[in-house]
Amino acid sequence: MSEQFEPVIIGFTCNWCSYRAADLAGTARMKYAPNVRLIRLMCSGRLDPTFIMKALAGGADGVLITGCHPGECHYIEQNYKALRRYLLLRRVLKGMGIAPERVKLVWASAAEGTKLTNEINTFVEEVRALGPLGWNKKLAGNGHVVEELAAEEVAA
Amino acid sequence: MSKPKFAMYWSGSCGGCEIAVINIHEKILDVDANFDIAFWPVAMDAKVKDVEALEDGAILLTLWNGSIRNEENEHMAHLLRKKSKILVAFGSCATEGCIPGLANLAPLHEIFDVAFHTISTDNPQGIHPQPVTKVPEGEISIPVMKDRVYTLAQVVDVDYYMPGCPPESHQIAAVIDLVIQVLQGKAELPPKGSVIGAGGSTVCEECPRKRGVKTIKAFHRIQEVAPVDPDICLLEQGVPCNGPATRSGCDARCPNVGAQCIGCYGPAEGVIDYGARLVTAFASVIDATEPEEIERILDGIPDPTGQFYRFNLADSLFRASASSFKKNGQSPAKASGA
Amino acid sequence: MERITIDPITRLEGHGKIDIFLDGNGDVANSYFQIPELRGFERFCVGRPVEEMPLLTNRICGVCPEAHHMAGVKAADAVYNVDPPRTAKMLRELLYMAFYATDHTTHFYALAGPDFIVGPDAPVAERNILGVIHKVGLEIGGKVIQMRKFGHRTVEMIGGRKVHPASAIPGGVTKILSEEERKEIEEMGRWAIDFALFSLQAFNDIVLSNKTYLDLIVGDVYTHKTYYMGLVDENNKVNFYDGKVRVVDPDGKEFCKYAPHEYMNHIAEHVEPWTYLKFPYLKNVGWKGFVDGKDSGVYMATPLSRLNAADGMATPLAQEQYEKMYATLGGKPVHQRLAIHWARLIELLYAAEHWVELATDPEITSPNVHKKPTGIPTEGVGIVEAPRGTLTHHYWTDEKGLLTKVNLIVGTTNNYAPIQMSTKKAAQSLIKGGKVSEGLLNMVEMAFRAYDPCFGCATHALPGQMPLEITIHNSDGEVKEVLKR
Numbered sequence: 001m002s003e004q005f006e007p008v009i010i011g012f013t014c015n016w017c018s019y020r021a022a023d024l025a026g027t028a029r030m031k032y033a034p035n036v037r038l039i040r041l042m043c044s045g046r047l048d049p050t051f052i053m054k055a056l057a058g059g060a061d062g063v064l065i066t067g068c069h070p071g072e073c074h075y076i077e078q079n080y081k082a083l084r085r086y087l088l089l090r091r092v093l094k095g096m097g098i099a100p101e102r103v104k105l106v107w108a109s110a111a112e113g114t115k116l117t118n119e120i121n122t123f124v125e126e127v128r129a130l131g132p133l134g135w136n137k138k139l140a141g142n143g144h145v146v147e148e149l150a151a152e153e154v155a156a
Numbered sequence: 157m158s159k160p161k162f163a164m165y166w167s168g169s170c171g172g173c174e175i176a177v178i179n180i181h182e183k184i185l186d187v188d189a190n191f192d193i194a195f196w197p198v199a200m201d202a203k204v205k206d207v208e209a210l211e212d213g214a215i216l217l218t219l220w221n222g223s224i225r226n227e228e229n230e231h232m233a234h235l236l237r238k239k240s241k242i243l244v245a246f247g248s249c250a251t252e253g254c255i256p257g258l259a260n261l262a263p264l265h266e267i268f269d270v271a272f273h274t275i276s277t278d279n280p281q282g283i284h285p286q287p288v289t290k291v292p293e294g295e296i297s298i299p300v301m302k303d304r305v306y307t308l309a310q311v312v313d314v315d316y317y318m319p320g321c322p323p324e325s326h327q328i329a330a331v332i333d334l335v336i337q338v339l340q341g342k343a344e345l346p347p348k349g350s351v352i353g354a355g356g357s358t359v360c361e362e363c364p365r366k367r368g369v370k371t372i373k374a375f376h377r378i379q380e381v382a383p384v385d386p387d388i389c390l391l392e393q394g395v396p397c398n399g400p401a402t403r404s405g406c407d408a409r410c411p412n413v414g415a416q417c418i419g420c421y422g423p424a425e426g427v428i429d430y431g432a433r434l435v436t437a438f439a440s441v442i443d444a445t446e447p448e449e450i451e452r453i454l455d456g457i458p459d460p461t462g463q464f465y466r467f468n469l470a471d472s473l474f475r476a477s478a479s480s481f482k483k484n485g486q487s488p489a490k491a492s493g494a
Numbered sequence: 495m496e497r498i499t500i501d502p503i504t505r506l507e508g509h510g511k512i513d514i515f516l517d518g519n520g521d522v523a524n525s526y527f528q529i530p531e532l533r534g535f536e537r538f539c540v541g542r543p544v545e546e547m548p549l550l551t552n553r554i555c556g557v558c559p560e561a562h563h564m565a566g567v568k569a570a571d572a573v574y575n576v577d578p579p580r581t582a583k584m585l586r587e588l589l590y591m592a593f594y595a596t597d598h599t600t601h602f603y604a605l606a607g608p609d610f611i612v613g614p615d616a617p618v619a620e621r622n623i624l625g626v627i628h629k630v631g632l633e634i635g636g637k638v639i640q641m642r643k644f645g646h647r648t649v650e651m652i653g654g655r656k657v658h659p660a661s662a663i664p665g666g667v668t669k670i671l672s673e674e675e676r677k678e679i680e681e682m683g684r685w686a687i688d689f690a691l692f693s694l695q696a697f698n699d700i701v702l703s704n705k706t707y708l709d710l711i712v713g714d715v716y717t718h719k720t721y722y723m724g725l726v727d728e729n730n731k732v733n734f735y736d737g738k739v740r741v742v743d744p745d746g747k748e749f750c751k752y753a754p755h756e757y758m759n760h761i762a763e764h765v766e767p768w769t770y771l772k773f774p775y776l777k778n779v780g781w782k783g784f785v786d787g788k789d790s791g792v793y794m795a796t797p798l799s800r801l802n803a804a805d806g807m808a809t810p811l812a813q814e815q816y817e818k819m820y821a822t823l824g825g826k827p828v829h830q831r832l833a834i835h836w837a838r839l840i841e842l843l844y845a846a847e848h849w850v851e852l853a854t855d856p857e858i859t860s861p862n863v864h865k866k867p868t869g870i871p872t873e874g875v876g877i878v879e880a881p882r883g884t885l886t887h888h889y890w891t892d893e894k895g896l897l898t899k900v901n902l903i904v905g906t907t908n909n910y911a912p913i914q915m916s917t918k919k920a921a922q923s924l925i926k927g928g929k930v931s932e933g934l935l936n937m938v939e940m941a942f943r944a945y946d947p948c949f950g951c952a953t954h955a956l957p958g959q960m961p962l963e964i965t966i967h968n969s970d971g972e973v974k975e976v977l978k979r
Contacts, residue, residue: 048432048436049429049431049432049435049436050428050429050432050433050473052432053429053431053432053472053473053474054428054429054473056474057473057474057475070445077445080445081439081440083445083447083450084439084440084442084444084450085435085436085439087439087447087450087451087454088435088438088439088454088460089432089435091454091460092431092435092460092461092464095261095459095460095461095477096461096474096477096478097477097478097479098474098478135474138478138481139475166509168531168533169556170553170554170555170556170557170559171507171508171555171556171557172553172555172556172557172559172657172658173556174556174557175556175557175656175657176556176656176657178600178642179642179646179656179657181639181642181643182639197502197503197504198504198505198506198507199504199505199604199622199623200504200505200622201504201505201618201621201622201936202504202618203500203501203502203504204501204502225531225533226530226531228530254553255550255553256533256534256535256538256553258538258539259533259534259537259538261538261541262537262538266537267532267534267536267537267538270534270536270537270540271532271534271536271537271772272765272772274536274763274901275758275888275899275901276757276758276761276762276763276774276901276903277762277763277765277772278762278763278764278765278777278781279763279764279765283765283766283767284765284767285532285765285766285767285768285769285770286767286768289767289768291524291526291768292524293495293497293515293523293524294495294497294515296513296526296528296768298528298529298530298768298769298770299530299531301532321553321658322556322657322658324655325656377543377545377895378545378663378668379545379574379663379664379665379864379866379867380866382663382665382666382668382863382864382866383668383669383670383861383863383864384668409650409654409655409660410654410655410660412654413652413653413654413660413661413668413669414661414668414669415654415660415661415663415668418546418549418660420658458543458894458895458896459541459542459543459546459896461541462541462542462543462546466550
């Protein structure tokens, strides 16, 4: 019997809304999948797309970004920056042959512990369905031409 | 007392870096006065065997331009690393893969599938070049291509990096002056691993155009708006200019003639992934908050992969697209020729 | 079988190696000129916006990026079916003429020069630009540098950069030329005309007046009778930037003449497994192998080809020189490959004359430099003459103008079969009975150097009293001689 693939997901959560929601979920003993490793940022607007790329290139299978609802950003408008970066980044990922669905942006307020739990669980299943990305393994190959070309091989 | 040895080698490059060196004009005399040119295939008749015959470390300074595209490039990289005291990754190909690094967007065999089956190619047997071919007289070989483009530093230890496609000649002249001063004991080499011959800021700093607050409602392709207003920032006029993330040192020559910066000087100081930095820069200036509106504005950049990784793909965090990692070598021929 | 490998070949642009096989008698059985590199532009340009092609294809060659820039932008114009304003076309062509003058200069003086000026089998240590200067004097070095400075300065003023220009876009160019810039460009162009005349005189004094060299040029070792290709204007005069492609047969008769979009009816490319580069040939004659003659589809595209394929030069001084060359060499067409060096200097003169013609045209400073494309982008072909030969860019795009397919036939590629043939013939003629020397091998290399205008090496400007020390090494790296001045 094969082991189920357990996605590794990095979750960038903004301090003011979604991190508090995660806290709330924790204290209310709401179960959410352990696949998501949370990293707290002061604001979703702090999210440099480099973080997402580093996570994926480093072995993560998915990245979840959570921030305050539009209009509720603690720093006024920075969650819109996160939104714009996210939308542009998805296009770049697509161009790299990486399913853009591996990166997801979710709005959650401090009171929405249940919502956040559900979003996390849903995302884990979505990434599980996509399968492992394994980018760090791809990069570890030493790049030499792998096989001797046998006479009976045909062109791909 | 013999002069220290100098070498310049090209590896899968276009020759532009060599021209840029020649374009220091009279200053080439200073190179000749201070060095013995031991190996420079474009100009001198020394051969590979002459390099192999040298002692390790016999060459004081080697400028290497070009990326590592095939196994011969890699072999020469190891050879020249061994024979050189100072190895400089010279130009965009060597430092970050440059435009031929875009080959990393597809599996290697597709290069062959396309090149040897173009509309004008007469190849009914589907012949692809082979590493070794048996001809009536014996066997002849051509280098095997690596699965993707690598930068110099990804295969050997590099002492300094000089960015640019090609590095501008005034920067090359400045570096030569520095090296000569070092030889004369009047200056010290910068710390190993430094970027030389370039600035520490972005192209925007050198660009003469006026910069105001950017509120982009649309991105335009250059042919839709040319000639642009000569005084105002290109990005503000909606032309996707890569200046904000690109290292300074070139004097912003392209914006000077009304063309957008395409990023040939590589990432600015402190940038980990060039494309990611541009995603941030462009996203920050878009003036929209609704997803549909944002997507509409982003449609104005029809090729984000190329826009953001034109020169830098081989050195980006991802290095290549997913499809290019497919396990495959050069595609075999259906029938070997001759 | 004994094998001699020349690796790498030197004093040219690009990589290559030559494998020569000797039979039991020590004579050359065969020789293979292999290109060991492939980068894949035809694949990775797919998906890129068409307006970027003049920028991306610059990087095919940093010695003649201007050629790709122009072929690329003309193909992009065709993709949009847009006809740029006259001023834009003139600015592109002016940049191109300045580039041509520079490129031909550096090839003649720094690459070809050593073989003629110092001698084809002179010691390795002398067979480079340093040896040239030692032989003919420091003044010439200074002139060569000046020509390159002027040419590149002009390219930079119009194109933004000296290497990999940026100003050509579909519909025109991005920059208006100021009157101040125009004046400077005109002055530099006039100087270039004088320099071209000087170079032709130098060729006459150093090469044509030397019996050994003249014999080399007109002799059989470096001679092949093939078809010849070049771009011509509506008067069948040589034109580098625009016109129709004309091909003449080995007897000099017009074989075909086609517009850029018709190239597919005339050109095909042959593949061999022992090299990464393909061999173009004339489709309507057919591929018969690496052989000369009217029945073989092999053709050449070089300065000499252009002069053979045309009826004359479009500027007066160049026309004079054109007539003189053919009178000296016995009429058209000329088949001796070393005569390419002479033809190259005649083209240098034409480029300089046309440079001044364009720089003094009243509309060159007009602000009307761009016409916005309005058509739906589809497909287009752009052809120019690169210094090495006819350059063809063919693009197919989707409705957004992103490339879906690319076909490129690059200058030197046209000459790959002739180069293979020339080096083999030179090897067979020169290497006999197993007697091989470094000088003989260099004479084999001379066979390809005539075709491929690379760029300069360490050209030196030595104005007047500047101290100079030249260290000359033998091939073991030992100091042979130190010259001081």
